[in-house]
Amino acid sequence: MTAPREAPTISVVSPVHNEGAGLRKFLDRTVTALQSTGVTYEILLVDDGSTDDSWDQVLAAHRTIPGVQGIQLSRNFGKESAMLAGLATARGEAVVVMDSDLQHPPELLPQLVAAWRRGADVVEAVKRTRTGQGLLNRAYSRLFNRTFHRLTGVNLTDATDYRLLSRRTVNVLLQLPERTFFFRGTSTWIGFRREQIPFDVSPRVAGASRWRFRSLVRYAVNGITSFTAAPLHLVTLGALLFGAFAVVLGAQTIWRFLQGDAVTGFPTVILLLLIQGTLILLGLGIVGEYLARIHDEVKRRPRFVVARSTLTDVHDGADEGTP
Ligand code: UDP
Numbered sequence: 001m002t003a004p005r006e007a008p009t010i011s012v013v014s015p016v017h018n019e020g021a022g023l024r025k026f027l028d029r030t031v032t033a034l035q036s037t038g039v040t041y042e043i044l045l046v047d048d049g050s051t052d053d054s055w056d057q058v059l060a061a062h063r064t065i066p067g068v069q070g071i072q073l074s075r076n077f078g079k080e081s082a083m084l085a086g087l088a089t090a091r092g093e094a095v096v097v098m099d100s101d102l103q104h105p106p107e108l109l110p111q112l113v114a115a116w117r118r119g120a121d122v123v124e125a126v127k128r129t130r131t132g133q134g135l136l137n138r139a140y141s142r143l144f145n146r147t148f149h150r151l152t153g154v155n156l157t158d159a160t161d162y163r164l165l166s167r168r169t170v171n172v173l174l175q176l177p178e179r180t181f182f183f184r185g186t187s188t189w190i191g192f193r194r195e196q197i198p199f200d201v202s203p204r205v206a207g208a209s210r211w212r213f214r215s216l217v218r219y220a221v222n223g224i225t226s227f228t229a230a231p232l233h234l235v236t237l238g239a240l241l242f243g244a245f246a247v248v249l250g251a252q253t254i255w256r257f258l259q260g261d262a263v264t265g266f267p268t269v270i271l272l273l274l275i276q277g278t279l280i281l282l283g284l285g286i287v288g289e290y291l292a293r294i295h296d297e298v299k300r301r302p303r304f305v306v307a308r309s310t311l312t313d314v315h316d317g318a319d320e321g322t323p
């Protein structure tokens with residue numbers, strides 16, 4: 001057994017998924033930025049099941065750049081799990097989470113650290129502009145953020161995953177029992193003293209964004225269902241409104257029947273069937289989403305599995321959060 005490694009002042013956690021081409025540049029700029037702050041640091045690269053040479057790059061960096069460590073997940077678990085694996089492994093007094101594709105400029109690190117030194121527990125880098133985000137993508141984020149804000153009261157409009165968290169907030173996050181991790185949401189929800197630093201999102205250095213429309217929809221549905229039961233209340237509200245409508249329509253139908261004037265045939269029936277069918281299916285779908293969430297939670301599977309690591313004291317997803 002080796003002694004547990006010493007706690008640095010800052011841990012940088014970066015999820016890596018097929019970023020082999022740009023990783024070296026990312027590390028050079030990050031190290032330069034960290035050194036300018038004069039703090040001790042570690043950089044934890046979490047390889048999230050890359051299929052390119054990312055892990056070789058991580059190992060090479062670990063051998064040549066002091067403070068660089070690598071954790072390799074056993075398969076692609078998704079960015080949220082990769083970030084969680086890094087947070088669970090980080091030992092720093094503060095932890096910065098940032099993308100490894102250089103869309104989150106490392107040059108902002110000194111400002112994040114300075115804000116933390118001023119007493120902030122959560123320092124959020126927020127988007128000022130959105131370079132490298134397509135028109136459709138932008139419209140989609142706007143729709144998601146508006147819906148999310150309205151349903152949960154948590155506003156994520158300009159939020160990114162580029163954040164510094166103090167040790168105590170990291171510990172709070174790691175102690176949250178839910179299996180579905182939604183970093184941007186939960187790290188906002190926990191509260192504490194916050195500060196925001198605006199920045200311009202840069203275009204990717206290399207590779208392509210892995211977001212497909214389907215995974216974005218998944219992300220949105222997971223984010224909302226793991227955060228609020230509001231859609232379930234919407235189902236009830238919809239049922240009440242439709243019920244009121246049914247009473248009025250029913251009364252009118254009976255009235256006209258008594259007058260000897262039957263309701264004109266098919267269009268009404270077809271319309272009613274369509275509306276009713278849609279509402280029932282929508283309601284079932286929403287209930288199903290929550291059922292799926294509960295199903296995922298009760299299984300209590302670890303949120304990530306570590307295959308290899310340059311560290312000896314890595315916790316797996318099952319016991320993260322324990323000291
Ligand atoms: N990423 C990851 N696992 C995944 C997808 C992405 O760890 O399954 C990492 C990726 O390497 C990058 C960050 O998450 O560091 C953001 O990914 P991406 O650039 O694809 O997303 P976008 O910037 O378009 O939101």
Ligand code: MG
Binds near residue numbers: 099
């Ligand atoms: Mg990116």
